Amino acid sequence: MYYIKGIFNFISVIFSNLVFIISLYFLFLSLFGLFKKKSKGHKPPKTSFALIVAAHNEEKVIKGIIESFKRLDYPKELFDIFVIADNCSDRTAAIAREAGAKVYERFDETKKGKGYALEWMFDKIFKMKKQYDSVGVFDADNLVSKNFLLEINNKFIDGYKVVQGYLDSKNPNDTWITANYSISFWLSNRMFQLARSNVGLSSQLGGTGFCIKTDTLKELGWGATCLTEDLEFSCKLVLNGHKVGWAHEAVVYDEKPLTLAQSWSQRKRWMQGFADVSSRYFFKLVKKGITELNVVALDCALYSIQPILLILLGIALALNLYNQFMMVPNMVIGIISFLNSANANITIYGGLILLILQILYSPFILAIEKKMSFKIMLYFILNPIYSLTWVPISIQGIIAKNDKEWSHTEHTRNIDITELEKVN
Known part of the structure; x- marks a missing residue:
């Protein structure tokens, strides 16, 4: 049992650190979207x-x-x-x-x-x-x-x-x-x-x-x-x-x-x-990124697995919980032990970064994009529910990745461009 717990602890450390580092990277990257260069006009x-x-x-x-x-x-x-x-x-x-x-x-x-x-x-x-x-x-x-x-x-x-x-x-x-x-x-x-x-x-x-x-x-x-x-x-x-x-x-x-x-x-x-x-x-992208010191390739590699990150966060949390509880008969003691562990802190920090992006940072971005309205603000309250649906959807997608059947989305909104923009 001791060896099993050691294996789970090792795996949970890897997952926790991985999710935390990648979450921190995306948060840092997003800061560069706060400014927009002024247009120099249209070229011929x-x-x-x-x-x-x-x-x-x-x-x-x-x-x-x-x-x-x-x-x-x-x-x-x-x-x-x-x-x-x-x-x-x-x-x-x-x-x-x-x-x-x-x-x-x-x-x-x-x-x-x-x-x-x-x-x-x-x-x-x-x-x-x-x-x-x-x-x-x-x-x-x-x-x-x-x-x-x-x-x-x-x-x-x-x-x-x-x-x-x-x-x-x-x-x-x-x-x-x-x-x-x-x-x-x-x-x-x-x-x-x-x-x-x-x-x-x-x-x-x-x-x-x-x-x-x-x-x-x-x-x-x-x-x-x-x-x-x-x-x-x-x-x-x-x-x-x-x-x-x-x-x-x-x-x-x-x-x-x-x-x-x-x-x-x-x-x-x-x-x-x-x-x-x-x-x-x-x-292939990771190999190109490492062998050529190509940051563009490494960033693209991370983007390609971005939907999997939420699943990884859930796995990290589950492994940490199991790691603490499997040798502790008392659930209260297990919870206290988990919250005091370094792995839990890393997992929680990763979750906090996502929470900051979701609740605090996002409305600010919507405001500077001039997309925030009273109705959108009300709908944004439900955004955590919408975001959580990505977890089971991602799991389904991974399981069915070899299913190549195209699912057509029916479109019905017959809107004219003049309804969205002032067009001469």
């Missing part, structure tokens, strides 16, 4: 874009994104709109054509999902008579700010090969789920995406609202066909020496799920993808 438009929308049965929302593209403050001759009607059984293709997009219909019952659809479309773009400097990737439920391409063009001229735009929300006030979904994106935009950009790390692709230089895409190949193709391509970029640029003023409005059930299904798919990608890229 010179980049041409193939704007690609991947759509599966999106007849209710497809017109909205096409109309928002048509209102872009960018020379019309420098961009074209493409819609992939992927395995559609509704009027998505017809509506997109009527709205002015170039529509390509794809039917493939074996290679399902956005990643496969994009790879199929990229190949067609490469072979077109008209060539584009870059491709942009969007979801059918998106809307884009009129300055989107001007901001991306700035970043390309600065030397970036891949740029991610600011992921905002179309419907933050609909339900407590859409509010807390939106809050998580707003916080990530400022505390991690902008922060990484400010210190010279690579930002992360967010699944939509990003643009890639065509020559870079040809050089690396897409190949990102898992459930989280954005994370997979982010890791691939970093492994090949590229960094994702961040355009904080290039806004993409995304529709958030209305119910917990819809949210659970979507986030479970994300966690399946995270588990899959991290199992294939984490150690």
